[in-house]
Amino acid sequence: MLQKAAEINQLENIKYQQNALEDVEFATETFDVIISSLTFHYVQEYDVLIRNVYNWLKPNGRFVFSVEHPIFTAEGSQDWVYDEDGNKLYWSVDHYFLEAQRNTSFLGEHVVKYHRTISTYLNELIKQGFKIIEVNEPMPSEEMLKSIPEMTDELRRPMMLLISVEK
């Protein structure tokens, strides 16, 4: 019962904040863990954000985040190249080293993203003082490949990049 009460108390300590990531402020060494899901490719100043995350973490704190994969964001159209019958021929890569804005469409809306290279994603973390723990390019599970056949296309190019680091 005591443990249950402690858990509820912890849950009640969750605070929600709706803000641009660039404007968020926390005291240094506030968090044990920082997690971000598919957000940083919308942020222009990755280096500033990484510096902030580093400061907000306690010593040995962990930071795990996912972004759209640079192979996915480089060319800009975010779609396959098709043949005249509508078959997916391959994924196209272009402008890889042009780390800049990409104008894309998501669920019918115009969305601005920022492409950067794999080395930029990793080296900014290292420069800031983080230790790389794991780099993951997720694939569909065997189960998912069986139940949703079109998921096999996800084996043809990486869509996401997950990085886990330690302060």
Added chain:
Amino acid sequence: MLQKAAEINQLENIKYQQNALEDVEFATETFDVIISSLTFHYVQEYDVLIRNVYNWLKPNGRFVFSVEHPIFTAEGSQDWVYDEDGNKLYWSVDHYFLEAQRNTSFLGEHVVKYHRTISTYLNELIKQGFKIIEVNEPMPSEEMLKSIPEMTDELRRPMMLLISVEK
């Protein structure tokens, strides 16, 4: 004079060995630095090689190597996609998660290479105990871009991946 003599002596200590990388043997903790240039994409068992390199290095030893970039090796043809006038349209990526043999052509010869993902290149190093120091996707210099205009194509997709790690 003494220093010069010492230098010559050091140079005379260089030993050349011609062997398949899989068959090379050295005592554990033999080297301060191990460097490999554009070789590991010809080797099938990357994990075994990384384990060996780790063992051959002294504590805090450095290992720096380059490979053909996974974006470059994934699809297999190792060439651009062209339009009907011979213009380079983009680079194609396919079979990214198929870590296996690629049959390519180099200087007119048939060459077997092994494609693996970026995460495999990095995580095998981390699993073995290496610390990632830097990941580099080299670009042509501004000077090179000025003197050899077709070098601008090298900004469209990465061709090489350089990784620097510490034991």
